[in-house]
Amino acid sequence: MHQDIERILLTEAQIKDRINQLGKELTADYAGKEPVFVGVLKGVVVFYADMVRAFDDHCQMDFMWISSYHGTQSSGSICVKQDVKSDLRGRHVVILEDILDTGRSLQFVVQHLKDKGAASVRICTLLDKPEGRAPGIDLRADYVGFSIPNEFVVGYGLDYNEKYRNLPYVGILKPCVYEK
Numbered sequence: 819m820h821q822d823i824e825r826i827l828l829t830e831a832q833i834k835d836r837i838n839q840l841g842k843e844l845t846a847d848y849a850g851k852e853p854v855f856v857g858v859l860k861g862v863v864v865f866y867a868d869m870v871r872a873f874d875d876h877c878q879m880d881f882m883w884i885s886s887y888h889g890t891q892s893s894g895s896i897c898v899k900q901d902v903k904s905d906l907r908g909r910h911v912v913i914l915e916d917i918l919d920t921g922r923s924l925q926f927v928v929q930h931l932k933d934k935g936a937a938s939v940r941i942c943t944l945l946d947k948p949e950g951r952a953p954g955i956d957l958r959a960d961y962v963g964f965s966i967p968n969e970f971v972v973g974y975g976l977d978y979n980e981k982y983r984n985l986p987y988v989g990i991l992k993p994c995v996y997e998k
């Protein structure tokens with residue numbers, strides 16, 4: 819698995835430090851609000867587990883499973899495979915996501931959760947590829963772990979064809995792996 823990685827972009831230590839900082843920010847910003855952290859499956863699972871433990875106050879956890887991405891290309895069409903289970907009316911929602919690329923997935927999820935009556939909906943993403951935004955989508959995350967160049971990355975939850983999610987760091991795949 820590790821031999822397929824060309825370069826480590828973010829080490830375990832860098833990710834851990836940044837998540838601790840984000841945790842402090844969120845804890846201060848959501849004091850007394852008991853936010854609902856909605857994780858977008860499956861890419862977020864590793865980040866989610868670390869992020870909620872860096873949040874040092876009451877919160878609730880929920881998940882959505884959407885499908886939108888195949889191989890290294892965003893397909894553009896999104897469907898809900900599994901919806902959130904909690905009643906979000908009047909709640910402060912923080913969407914946790916692994917990566918913001920074209921913005922199509924999160925634009926959809928934000929609207930979907932607002933339609934459920936959330937009092938506020940904000941985005942916290944581990945990674946942001948600002949250059950990846952699709953034409954006409956002007957979406958910004960409220961909390962960003964790291965802004966990264968427009969390259970395909972894996973690890974720390976992010977996959978290529980369902981592999982590499984369990985790498986403890988974020989790395990760039992050798993092109994030969996997806997040219998196969």
Ligand code: IMP
Pocket residue numbers: 861886887892915916917918919920921922923924969970971972976977978
């Ligand atoms: P968006 O809708 O294009 O913003 O895509 C967001 C989703 O695409 C993420 O939740 C990931 O599942 C996937 N994605 C985008 N870029 C990458 C990448 O570099 N590696 C792995 N998955 C990615």
Ligand code: MG
Pocket residue numbers: 858859860861862915916917
């Ligand atoms: Mg994802």
